[in-house]
Amino acid sequence: MNFKEGLSWLLRITIAIIFLQTLYFKFTAHPDSVYIFSKLGVEPYGRIGLGIIELITSLLILWPRTKIIGILLSLGIITGALFSHLLVIGTEVKGDSGTLFLLALVVLAAGTVLTLIHKDEVRTFIQKFVKK
DSSP states (O other): OOHHHHHHHHHHHHHHHHHHHHHHHHHTTOHHHHHHHHHTTOTTHHHHHHHHHHHHHHHHHHSGGGHHHHHHHHHHHHHHHHHHIIIIIOSSOTTOTTHHHHHHHHHHHHHHHHHHHTHHHHHHHHHHHHHO
């Protein structure tokens, strides 16, 4: 395994762990998660729906054949999360000292680096998608 492959796996696992870790809070209706999605006006369907999408994304990003779909989905999800933090929720949620916001920045950075590492595959995927 070369450096790029190792880094790719490390970053993909990091994103998957962050997404999977938050599922407990979403799927058990943890008060902090309910608070966030209530503030966004999409509780409970947004919380549960996003949890399902994050679960699927975590699986896709770890499976080598579907990693590009997972990478792009993770960037879409986290862009929405960051805008939600910046425009509605705030960078600190219920005294978490900005931990959720920081984790979102980690996912954004990891997804961006992954996009650069796999730029040829991303380009090919987008070209195939656009042609259809």
